Amino acid sequence: MRLNAEELACNRGGREVFRGLSFALSSGEAMVISGRNGAGKSSLLRMIAGLVRCAAGQLTLDGGERDTPLAEQCHYLGHQDAMKPSLTVSENLQFWTEFFGARTHTIESALQAVGLAALTDLPAAYLSAGQRRRLSIARLVSVQRPIWLLDEPTSALDSPSQKRLAELMQGHLAGGGMIVAAAHGPIGLERARELKLDPA
Amino acid sequence: MNLGPHADFIVAAYAVTLFVVAALAGWVVLDYSAQCRTLGDLEARGVTRRSQRKG
Amino acid sequence: MIAFNALLVRDMRLAIRVGGGALMGALFFLIVVTMMPFAIGPDLALLARIGPAILWLGALLASLLALDRLFATDHEDGSLDLLMMGALPLELSVATKAIAHWLTTGLPLVVIAPLLGLMLNVELHAMGWLALTLLVGTPALTFIGLVGAALAVALRRGGLLLAVLVLPLTVPVLIFGVAAANAALFGATPFGPPFTILCALTLASLVLGPIAAAAALRHGLE
Amino acid sequence: MPIIDFANPTRFLTIANRALPWLIAVTVIVFAIGLFYVMNAPDDYQQGATVKIMFLHVPAAWLGMLGWGLMSVAALGTLVWRHPLADVAGKAAAPIGAAFTFICLVTGSLWGRPTWGTYWVWDARLTSMLVLLLLYFGVLALYWTAEEPSRGARAAAILSLVGAVNLPIIKFSVDWWNTLHQPASVFRMGGSTIDPALLTPLLIMALAFTLLFATLHLAVMRNEILRRRVRSMRLMQAQELAEAT
Numbered sequence A: 001m002r003l004n005a006e007e008l009a010c011n012r013g014g015r016e017v018f019r020g021l022s023f024a025l026s027s028g029e030a031m032v033i034s035g036r037n038g039a040g041k042s043s044l045l046r047m048i049a050g051l052v053r054c055a056a057g058q059l060t061l062d063g064g065e066r067d068t069p070l071a072e073q074c075h076y077l078g079h080q081d082a083m084k085p086s087l088t089v090s091e092n093l094q095f096w097t098e099f100f101g102a103r104t105h106t107i108e109s110a111l112q113a114v115g116l117a118a119l120t121d122l123p124a125a126y127l128s129a130g131q132r133r134r135l136s137i138a139r140l141v142s143v144q145r146p147i148w149l150l151d152e153p154t155s156a157l158d159s160p161s162q163k164r165l166a167e168l169m170q171g172h173l174a175g176g177g178m179i180v181a182a183a184h185g186p187i188g189l190e191r192a193r194e195l196k197l198d199p200a
Numbered sequence B: 001m002n003l004g005p006h007a008d009f010i011v012a013a014y015a016v017t018l019f020v021v022a023a024l025a026g027w028v029v030l031d032y033s034a035q036c037r038t039l040g041d042l043e044a045r046g047v048t049r050r051s052q053r054k055g
Numbered sequence C: 001m002i003a004f005n006a007l008l009v010r011d012m013r014l015a016i017r018v019g020g021g022a023l024m025g026a027l028f029f030l031i032v033v034t035m036m037p038f039a040i041g042p043d044l045a046l047l048a049r050i051g052p053a054i055l056w057l058g059a060l061l062a063s064l065l066a067l068d069r070l071f072a073t074d075h076e077d078g079s080l081d082l083l084m085m086g087a088l089p090l091e092l093s094v095a096t097k098a099i100a101h102w103l104t105t106g107l108p109l110v111v112i113a114p115l116l117g118l119m120l121n122v123e124l125h126a127m128g129w130l131a132l133t134l135l136v137g138t139p140a141l142t143f144i145g146l147v148g149a150a151l152a153v154a155l156r157r158g159g160l161l162l163a164v165l166v167l168p169l170t171v172p173v174l175i176f177g178v179a180a181a182n183a184a185l186f187g188a189t190p191f192g193p194p195f196t197i198l199c200a201l202t203l204a205s206l207v208l209g210p211i212a213a214a215a216a217l218r219h220g221l222e
Numbered sequence D: 001m002p003i004i005d006f007a008n009p010t011r012f013l014t015i016a017n018r019a020l021p022w023l024i025a026v027t028v029i030v031f032a033i034g035l036f037y038v039m040n041a042p043d044d045y046q047q048g049a050t051v052k053i054m055f056l057h058v059p060a061a062w063l064g065m066l067g068w069g070l071m072s073v074a075a076l077g078t079l080v081w082r083h084p085l086a087d088v089a090g091k092a093a094a095p096i097g098a099a100f101t102f103i104c105l106v107t108g109s110l111w112g113r114p115t116w117g118t119y120w121v122w123d124a125r126l127t128s129m130l131v132l133l134l135l136y137f138g139v140l141a142l143y144w145t146a147e148e149p150s151r152g153a154r155a156a157a158i159l160s161l162v163g164a165v166n167l168p169i170i171k172f173s174v175d176w177w178n179t180l181h182q183p184a185s186v187f188r189m190g191g192s193t194i195d196p197a198l199l200t201p202l203l204i205m206a207l208a209f210t211l212l213f214a215t216l217h218l219a220v221m222r223n224e225i226l227r228r229r230v231r232s233m234r235l236m237q238a239q240e241l242a243e244a245t
Helices: A041-048 A089-099 A104-113 A129-142 A159-174 B004-044 B050-054 C002-016 C024-040 C044-069 C072-076 C079-084 C090-119 C124-154 C160-186 C192-220 D003-007 D009-040 D049-081 D086-116 D124-145 D149-181 D196-244
Strands: A002-012 A015-026 A030-034 A056-062 A074-077 A147-151 A178-182 A193-196
Touching: A002 A041, A015 A041, A015 A056, A015 A178, A030 A041, A041 A074, A041 A147, A041 A178, A074 A129, A089 A104, A089 A129, A089 C002, A089 C079, A104 A129, A129 A159, A159 A178, B004 D049, B004 D086, B004 D196, C002 C090, C024 C044, C024 C090, C024 D124, C044 C072, C044 C090, C044 C124, C044 C160, C072 C079, C072 C124, C079 C090, C079 C192, C090 C124, C090 C192, C124 C160, C124 C192, C160 C192, D009 D049, D009 D196, D049 D086, D049 D124, D049 D149, D049 D196, D086 D124, D086 D149, D086 D196, D124 D149
Parallel strands: A030 A178, A030 A193, A074 A147, A147 A178
Antiparallel strands: A002 A015, A002 A056
16 A cells, blocks of 8 residues: 655645645555644645645555545544543544444453553543543554554653554554654654655 | 312322422432442442542 | 444434533523513513414524534534544534434424413414424524534634524525414414425425535635 | 531531431421321312412422522532532532422412413513523523533522522512503412411421422432542542553
8 A cells, every 4th residue: 555645735824835745655654744833744644634625736545445535544633632521431432433434342452552441431521631642542543544644643642651652653554554643753653754844 | 178170280280299309309319329339339449539548 | 324323422412411502402492482571571462473483583593503512612622623534424424413413402492392382372272383393494494504503613703603694594494484383373374385395495404504514614624 | 516517528428318317207297297288278269279289389489589599608608618518509409499490380380270361471470480490590501511510610609699689680670570561450379368277288388398498408419429529539530540550
């Protein structure tokens, strides 16, 4: 499987953020996007996720399921956690798992993987920011999708959780997945390629 | 006791009152047992309150 | 189908849990209807005559104002991004949210309408028909309001903007809803024609509302 | 027993657990006596047997108002003295007061049908009670919407006090509005003079209802304290897990 980006350009609010951006990513590869604030890191991730339109250029996925749009093969971990405070931990995860069309028997192991298995029946309102973040990460594990788009995934995470996330990411890559992450510092992906976004 | 021509309304008034009070009491009892169950559950898992921890 | 059920159940759960607004619409309805006699006066004959109009206006305002937060909360916590990335087409997701919203907000309005009709001295025998017009008409209000809710969240504004955008669009529903209710109540005109048109309006909005709302979200949220 | 002991929720729970069975028993006995008197009460010469509805309607109205009074006192306790049980007491009074106000309205409407010929008349007293019910609903909605209990409690306390200040004004304006419109021929509920044969059962029923209110209030307060205990334990649970990892 291979993700190709050709001559991408991005306009936000009438301003050109970047253009002429090309890259290719194969199965098992990770790419870290860096660049100063406003360089378009988040916009690029949202573009791959189908949430922002490409002003020019195109994104294609070779291999994989032909009929499925690119957005439906991506997991997007944005700045917000998309978890509802009045639902319990497992209700939250169960909803996203079912909504993305996966079987729900993966929920327990996904919560185990992020270290929240003891809190399944707790309403998410009781969780700290880091715990909510981990619940959000559990979504990536409970539903299989080949491309992970992570926007500053380590924010709000303490170092044991960061290590756990790094293990999850390594596992995902080993299984033939791809990761595109936006980050300011290291996020635990040693062999990741780097894409530096410079203002156009 | 003769309730006269408007017996239905008198009976209905008493019935509604009984129903509302019963619903309130039922809610209180159910809520009480639910809270006790949750508390017991949490205590069984070894969760403690801060006030107990000090002691 | 699993995704549809999951979203429906989640939204209904959110509405009835702490912080949800399930009965707030019904409460607002009750208050608006109560305020009317203070303005008009407690003349029962007059209230009985304009009762259907008061109930319909109250239901209209209640179901529109309750829509304010329909997409806003999902937008603020990032859920809306993920809802767009599911296998369920956005139009269907939006429609599902609207159905859940109607079940938790619109349906209670229909249920308490006869009680409020009693307070307005509306004839008992016609109360069922009046409730029927609301049962058929309120989904149209929800699905038309859906477009306003989507536009409001795309513009990052809430509250009155929604009402300003949507109220003019609900004019036909109001006209035929009140016409059908009055026909059932006073029998001066036949009930069938306005009621059939009301049904048609509802069916049309069930289709058009989600399409327009999804388009508004797609274009507005980039 | 010093009053300060009531401030401690654990202590309060012990007292409540001990007092509740007795309160329930006394309530049941007084209700039995009251209902016996009600059954033997004479009919009113004007209204006939429908006057029996009064024995429900009037106590319910009284308790609906008492509930708001209780909430206002509790609100002062929350805002001024920051008493730990005050907002529990205020929160517990809201649903019970609303329920009694609702009973008052429904029995009033069922009394009105034979008397006025319609279920609802915008009579000054009934309308004031309806506005009170709406205010109760507002407080309940506030408690329901607030995700954090302490913030909800303070907001509800302010609303109860504003309501308490406003209630006489509302009552006055509704009376004024009503006399402006109301034709004088309409029968007014609960005339100024009451036959002693009707007064005794009424007073006993009022006592029974007040006891019922007290019982329910104590039980709801106990539930609320337990609910807060569950909440604090859940917070501890989340925190302990964070410390463990």
